[in-house]
Amino acid sequence: MTSGEKRGTFGVLVVGVVLGIALWGGFNWTLDLTNTEQFCISCHEMEATPYNELQETVHFTNRTGVRATCPDCHVPRPWIYKIIRKIKASNELYHHFVTGEVDTPEKFEEKRMDLAKHVWQAMKETDSRECRNCHKFQSMNLEKQQSRAADAHDPYYWEAVDGKEPSYTCIDCHKGIAHSLPEGFDPTWNSPGEG
Amino acid sequence: MKKMIVTLTTALVVLIFSGAIMAGAVDSLRGGQALTENAKEPAKKDALVVKGGIERSYKQQPPVIPHKTDKDEINLKVNTCLNCHSEKTYEAKKAPKVGDSHFVNRDGKVLTTISSRRYFCEQCHAPQVNADPLVENTFQGVK
Numbered sequence: 001m002t003s004g005e006k007r008g009t010f011g012v013l014v015v016g017v018v019l020g021i022a023l024w025g026g027f028n029w030t031l032d033l034t035n036t037e038q039f040c041i042s043c044h045e046m047e048a049t050p051y052n053e054l055q056e057t058v059h060f061t062n063r064t065g066v067r068a069t070c071p072d073c074h075v076p077r078p079w080i081y082k083i084i085r086k087i088k089a090s091n092e093l094y095h096h097f098v099t100g101e102v103d104t105p106e107k108f109e110e111k112r113m114d115l116a117k118h119v120w121q122a123m124k125e126t127d128s129r130e131c132r133n134c135h136k137f138q139s140m141n142l143e144k145q146q147s148r149a150a151d152a153h154d155p156y157y158w159e160a161v162d163g164k165e166p167s168y169t170c171i172d173c174h175k176g177i178a179h180s181l182p183e184g185f186d187p188t189w190n191s192p193g194e195g
Numbered sequence: 196m197k198k199m200i201v202t203l204t205t206a207l208v209v210l211i212f213s214g215a216i217m218a219g220a221v222d223s224l225r226g227g228q229a230l231t232e233n234a235k236e237p238a239k240k241d242a243l244v245v246k247g248g249i250e251r252s253y254k255q256q257p258p259v260i261p262h263k264t265d266k267d268e269i270n271l272k273v274n275t276c277l278n279c280h281s282e283k284t285y286e287a288k289k290a291p292k293v294g295d296s297h298f299v300n301r302d303g304k305v306l307t308t309i310s311s312r313r314y315f316c317e318q319c320h321a322p323q324v325n326a327d328p329l330v331e332n333t334f335q336g337v338k
Contacts, residue, residue: 057266058266109272146244146262147246148288148289176268176273176275177266180268180270180272180273181268181272181273181275182272182273183271183272183273185273186283187277187278187279187281187283187284188283188284190278190284191278191279191283191284191287191288
C-alpha cells in the first residue's frame with residue numbers, strides 16, 4: 001500500500017463514521033421526536049378526542065403525579081416492534097391527510113368501536129406488552145389491593161375457578177381505562193370468566 | 196322605690212345572662228366566623244370502601260355505593276357501572292345485580308335492557324365518604 005492509498009482508506013473510514021453518526025443519529029433523533037405526546041397531539045384528531053379523554057383518567061392525573069403519555073401505551077419499546085409500529089403509522093398519516101376519516105369528533109365517534117377493537121386486539125396479541133412496561137406482577141402487592149382486584153390478579157384464584165392456568169391478559173378486563181368505551185360496549189367483554 | 200330597684204336589677208341580670216347564653220350556646224354549623232369571611236375549607240374526606248356493602252336504613256332505600264366511583268363513567272354511550280353490575284357479569288364479578296325493577300319502563304313494560312329512567316345510577320345510589328354527622332344523631336335504621 002502506498003501512502004496515498006493509505007490516506008484514501010483512512011479518508012473513506014472517517015467519512016463513513018461521520019456519515020454513520022449523522023444518519024443513524026438523525027434517524028434515531030427523528031424516531032424519538034415522533035415518539036412524544038406533543039407530536040401525537042399535533043394532529044387535532046388526537047388532541048380533540050383521545051387526549052381529551054385521557055386527561056380525566058388515572059393515567060393522566062393521580063395521587064403520585066406519575067403519568068403515561070400516548071407512546072407509553074401505543075408504541076412498543078423493543079426496537080423491532082417499534083419500527084414495525086412506526087411503519088404502520090403511515091396508514092394513520094394517510095387517513096389524516098387523504099381521507100380525513102376521523103377528522104371531526106362525530107366521525108371519530110362513528111369509528112370508535114373499530115378503532116378500539118383494533119387496539120384491544122393488538123394488546124391481546126402481545127399479552128398487553130405495553131401495559132407491562134410499567135405494571136409488573138412481580139411488583140404488584142396484592143395485600144394493598146381491594147379484595148376483588150387482589151383475587152383477579154392472583155393466579156391461584158383462577159386455577160381454583162377452572163383448574164387451568166390463567167391465560168388472561170391485562171386488556172381482557174381493563175378495556176376503556178384511558179379513553180371512553182365505544183357505544184354498544186358489552187360488559188361481558190371486560191369479564192373474561194363469562195362467555 | 197325598693198320594688199323598682201329589685202325589678203331593674205332582675206331585668207339587668209336576665210339581660211346579661213341571656214346575652215351570655217346567646218353568645219355562647221347559639222353557634223352555627225359554620226363556626227364562629229363572620230359572614231364576611233370565607234368559610235373554613237372542609238377537611239378532605241376519603242371515599243368509604245366497605246367490603247360486603249352498607250346496610251340499608253329502610254326497605255325501599257336505594258343501596259348506597261360502598262366503593263370508589265371516580266373511575267366510572269355514565270353518559271349517553273356507556274355506563275361503566277354495568278361492567279360489574281349487569282345481569283351478564285354480576286356473577287363473575289361478585290357484584291350485586293341491577294334490581295329487576297330497573298328493567299321496567301314507565302308504561303310498566305319489562306325491557307331486556309335497563310330502562311332509560313334507571314340508567315343514571317348515581318341519581319339514586321350515592322357513594323359515601325368517611326364523614327361524621329355535624330350534629331349528634333341517634334338515628335337507627337329499620338332492622
